[in-house]
Amino acid sequence: MSVILETSKGDIVIDVFVDECPKAATNFLKLCKIKYYNNCLFYNVQRNFIAQTGDPTNTGKGGESVYGVLYGEQARFFEDEIRPALKHKKKGMVGMASVGPDANASQFYITTGEELQSLDEKHTIFGEVAEGWEVLEAIDDAPCDDEGRPLQNIRVRHTIVLDDPTPDPPALAVHVPDASPPPQFAEDGRLEDDWEPGEDARPAEEVERAGREAEAHNRAVVLEMIGDLPEADAKPPSNMLFICKLHPVTSEEDLETIFSRFGNITSCDIIRDWKTGDSLSYAFIGFDTEKACEEAYFKMNNVLIDDRRIKASSSLAGGGAVDFSQSVHHLWRQFKRFGKKGNAELADAAAGHDRGGRDAGTSGRLELKEQFRGPTLNHGRGNREGYGLILDHYEVRGEGRPFPWFD
Numbered sequence: 295m296s297v298i299l300e301t302s303k304g305d306i307v308i309d310v311f312v313d314e315c316p317k318a319a320t321n322f323l324k325l326c327k328i329k330y331y332n333n334c335l336f337y338n339v340q341r342n343f344i345a346q347t348g349d350p351t352n353t354g355k356g357g358e359s360v361y362g363v364l365y366g367e368q369a370r371f372f373e374d375e376i377r378p379a380l381k382h383k384k385k386g387m388v389g390m391a392s393v394g395p396d397a398n399a400s401q402f403y404i405t406t407g408e409e410l411q412s413l414d415e416k417h418t419i420f421g422e423v424a425e426g427w428e429v430l431e432a433i434d435d436a437p438c439d440d441e442g443r444p445l446q447n448i449r450v451r452h453t454i455v456l457d458d459p460t461p462d463p464p465a466l467a468v469h470v471p472d473a474s475p476p477p478q479f480a481e482d483g484r485l486e487d488d489w490e491p492g493e494d495a496r497p498a499e500e501v502e503r504a505g506r507e508a509e510a511h512n513r514a515v516v517l518e519m520i521g522d523l524p525e526a527d528a529k530p531p532s533n534m535l536f537i538c539k540l541h542p543v544t545s546e547e548d549l550e551t552i553f554s555r556f557g558n559i560t561s562c563d564i565i566r567d568w569k570t571g572d573s574l575s576y577a578f579i580g581f582d583t584e585k586a587c588e589e590a591y592f593k594m595n596n597v598l599i600d601d602r603r604i605k606a607s608s609s610l611a612g613g614g615a616v617d618f619s620q621s622v623h624h625l626w627r628q629f630k631r632f633g634k635k636g637n638a639e640l641a642d643a644a645a646g647h648d649r650g651g652r653d654a655g656t657s658g659r660l661e662l663k664e665q666f667r668g669p670t671l672n673h674g675r676g677n678r679e680g681y682g683l684i685l686d687h688y689e690v691r692g693e694g695r696p697f698p699w700f701d
Contacts, residue, residue: 295309295310295311295323295459296309296455296457297323297453297454297455297456298454298456299331299426300451300453301429301433301448301449301450302448302449303429303432303433303436303448303487303488304426304428304429305425306423306425306426306430307423307424307425307426308388308421308422308423308424309424310323310421311420311421311422312460314375314377314379314380315375315377315418317375318372318375318398318418318420319420319421319460320360320460321359321360321361321398321400322420323455324360324462325359325360325363325400326453326454326455327458327462327470328363328466328469328470328471329452329471329474329475330360330363330400331347331350331400331450331453332450332451332452332453332474332475333450333451333475333477333478334347334348334350334449335347335349335352335448335449336433336444336449336450337349337352337353337354337442337443338354338403338442338443339406339433339434339438339442339443339448340406340442341406342434343405343406343407343410344403344405344406344407344410344413345404345406345430346391346401346403347401347402347403348391348450357399357400357401358371358400359371359372360466363469364465365465371396371397371398371399372396372398373396373398374390374392374395374396374398374418375418376415376416376417376418377419378415381411381414381419382405382414383408383409384408385405385406385407385408386404386405386422386423386427386430387404387405387419387421388402388404388419388420388421388423389413389418389419389420390402390417391403392417392418398418402420404423406430406431406433406434433448436487444487445484446484446486447479447480447486449478449487451488452474531580532587533581533582533584533587534580534581534587535578535581535591535606536576536578536607537549537576537577537579537594537605538575538576538604538605538607539576539603539605540573540575540599540604541575541599541600541601541602542575544564544599544600545564546562546563546564546577549562549564549579549599550562552594553579553590553594556581556586556589556593557581557582557583557586557587557589557590558581558583558586559579559580559581559582560580561578561580562577562580563577563578565577565578590606591607594606
């Protein structure tokens with residue numbers, strides 16, 4: 295004579311007093327059997343007193359007994375079965391929530407407090423909680439509004455009759471569903487206590503890509519906050535090829551010669567140590583078209599140059615996080631010269647002008663290194679085209695060390 299109430303907080307097992315209260319017990323067991331209580335809200339929860347449910351309309355004004363279900367409106371209610379020996383002395387007593395004497399239908403309550411003498415000999419007690427005390431406590435502790443309704447809907451999701459010694463009325467069979475009713479959800483904006491996000495219907499590759507993009511954006515916001523990015527949505531130029539793992543002896547002239555076969559090169563810079571001028575083994579090569587940049591990436595990635603197998607990356611080809619962080623060098627230079635919004639056309643024109651104004655040979659590079667050793671470095675002023683970024687940020691930070699990604 296037991297029933298499992300599967301609630302959105304967990305399972306509660308109720309032992310039914312079939313011998314003491316046969317009509318109330320039969321009513322409860324048969325209503326559970328026809329899934330009458332599925333999706334019913336705990337619409338009235340009063341802490342340390344009762345938790346009330348059993349109304350399919352979830353208003354506290356509805357519900358009918360199993361006799362009403364079988365025989366019509368005239369049999370909606372059945373009479374009380376009040377037994378003086380059954381008291382509301384402890385938690386977990388289950389009784390009929392009647393609307394008056396001999397007016398029992400489907401609604402019932404479970405006591406969450408002790409010594410509730412105000413309920414004694416007024417309501418039919420037909421069972422008690424045998425298991426699931428932690429679930430009952432969770433329901434009792436739920437935050438509620440002024441009317442006692444939990445702010446997040448707590449429902450009876452399913453009922454399972456473990457043992458029923460009472461015979462089924464002949465007319466009951468037509469009311470037993472082939473399957474449990476589908477879960478219901480509130481339409482008034484309240485969240486369900488057991489709500490979980492539905493399964494994402496997108497392909498796994500799309501979900502993974504969206505996750506990576508969201509993670510990258512979150513990191514970019516952090517970098518903008520600490521000043522390592524000009525803005526979170528900054529992106530590497532699509533016509534800029536990043537090259538790393540270069541041999542220290544490889545020069546800009548060598549790279550220009552090798553990569554010029556893919557298109558017109560607008561800029562070629564090997565990033566060097568700000569103090570010694572030694573190559574840091576990575577460079578940026580700018581092309582006049584995105585197509586040329588993309589072709590250079592596919593043809594030159596993992597190619598040997600001066601006995602070093604280089605790695606190439608482009609934003610068009612989905613460069614990684616490390617490649618993007620290196621590209622910030624060019625982003626900061628562009629943002630510093632042309633404002634936060636930047637100006638790609640002006641930046642490209644300036645880059646072309648810088649390249650046109652100096653020799654591509656070694657002498658031009660040596661001249662640039664001399665600028666670092668001279669007054670320009672000491673006073674932080676003057677013409678610092680090409681490597682202005684490193685010096686500018688070294689001065690701003692004033693910590694006597696290179697940029698973080700040079701560490």
